[in-house]
Amino acid sequence: MRLSALFVEVLSLATSLASAAAIDKRQAATKVYTFSSPKSAEGIAARSNGQLLVSFFEKAEVWSLDPVTQKAAKIASFTDATCAAGITEIAPDVFAVVAGQGIWKIDLTSGTAKTTLIKKVPESEMWNGLTTLNNDTILIGDALKGAIFRMNVNTGDYSIAIQDPTLVKSSSGIPMGIDGLRYFNGTVYFTNISKNTLLKVPVDQTGKATGAITTIWSTTQADDLAIGPDGSAYVAAGSKIQKVTADGKISTVPGSVSSSTSCTLGRTDTDKNTLYVASSNGQISSIKV
Numbered sequence: 001m002r003l004s005a006l007f008v009e010v011l012s013l014a015t016s017l018a019s020a021a022a023i024d025k026r027q028a029a030t031k032v033y034t035f036s037s038p039k040s041a042e043g044i045a046a047r048s049n050g051q052l053l054v055s056f057f058e059k060a061e062v063w064s065l066d067p068v069t070q071k072a073a074k075i076a077s078f079t080d081a082t083c084a085a086g087i088t089e090i091a092p093d094v095f096a097v098v099a100g101q102g103i104w105k106i107d108l109t110s111g112t113a114k115t116t117l118i119k120k121v122p123e124s125e126m127w128n129g130l131t132t133l134n135n136d137t138i139l140i141g142d143a144l145k146g147a148i149f150r151m152n153v154n155t156g157d158y159s160i161a162i163q164d165p166t167l168v169k170s171s172s173g174i175p176m177g178i179d180g181l182r183y184f185n186g187t188v189y190f191t192n193i194s195k196n197t198l199l200k201v202p203v204d205q206t207g208k209a210t211g212a213i214t215t216i217w218s219t220t221q222a223d224d225l226a227i228g229p230d231g232s233a234y235v236a237a238g239s240k241i242q243k244v245t246a247d248g249k250i251s252t253v254p255g256s257v258s259s260s261t262s263c264t265l266g267r268t269d270t271d272k273n274t275l276y277v278a279s280s281n282g283q284i285s286s287i288k289v
């Protein structure tokens with residue numbers, strides 16, 4: 001999230017300066033592309049054909065980026081919205097995207113993007129994170145309401161799935177609670193950006209919590225995340241990517257990035273071990289994981 005990342009950067013300037021020497025020793029990630037207008041990349045997803053989809057915080061658009069030819073093109077823009085955020089695949093080559101108070105569908109199965117509104121939800125306050133729960137249901141994080149919504153992507157029916165103090169924004173500091181969220185194998189991982197926390201909660205196939213919310217960490221900035229086929233979570237954590245394995249081991253992925261907001265794993269045989277990272281400064285970079 002661009003604004004929040006900025007706040008955190010300012011707030012943690014002293015810490016950053018102190019650790020700058022250590023960060024410099026890490027190898028930089030490989031640059032894939034730099035967006036300039038729009039610039040603040042907010043969400044990223046990979047298509048099965050190797051193309052990347054990127055959404056933008058300061059403009060409600062989604063662009064397609066070929067990481068091999070390094071060419072990018074706008075494929076969708078959303079009316080009545082100023083901001084686009086989470087992206088998730090809901091069926092083969094069909095993606096859902098958060099744009100303002102709406103969830104939109106981008107269908108790429110015909111070769112050209114067909115964009116349609118699934119549903120606008122006026123009572124949403126600040127939708128950001130998005131994940132696929134099953135083939136008809138998505139979960140959406142509301143950073144201001146401190147809630148996770150569920151929505152049927154075929155009917156647009158929606159309701160609140162989880163509302164909890166861990167999702168709520170801070171009374172001071174960054175005015176946002178839940179930011180990124182991803183579902184994998186019975187668990188929703190989510191971040192509370194105002195608290196620098198990564199948390200998880202077991203859920204059923206309706207998105208209802210079936211157990212307690214547990215904190216994985218509470219001291220590292222955390223924006224959006226990606227989960228690999230082995231259940232490892234990769235979390236965009238400002239200047240670095242933090243990895244948490246399915247059994248809870250935390251490590252920093254070698255390779256420094258800047259102002260990271262989200263990440264996704266490649267989908268082809270040649271890039272399935274490549275993590276693509278989107279940053280609010282327009283950079284898309286790649287790191288081997």
Ligand SMILES: *[C@@H]1O[C@H](CO)[C@@H](O)[C@H](O)[C@H]1NC(C)=O
Pocket residue numbers: 134135136
């Ligand atoms: C959706 O998932 C259900 C339950 O797993 C399955 O029975 C159904 O075939 C799936 N539908 C599609 C279109 O993939």
Ligand SMILES: *[C@@H]1O[C@H](CO)[C@@H](O)[C@H](O)[C@H]1NC(C)=O
Pocket residue numbers: 165166167168169170171177192194195197199215218
């Ligand atoms: C998430 O942030 C809110 C507001 O700061 C806080 O009350 C809550 O305890 C946080 N949750 C966790 C688990 O850190």
Ligand SMILES: *[C@@H]1O[C@H](CO)[C@@H](O)[C@H](O)[C@H]1NC(C)=O
Pocket residue numbers: 185186229230231246
């Ligand atoms: C999913 O979780 C179950 C236990 O809850 C575990 O046995 C299984 O290996 C997990 N699957 C994957 C793909 O991680």
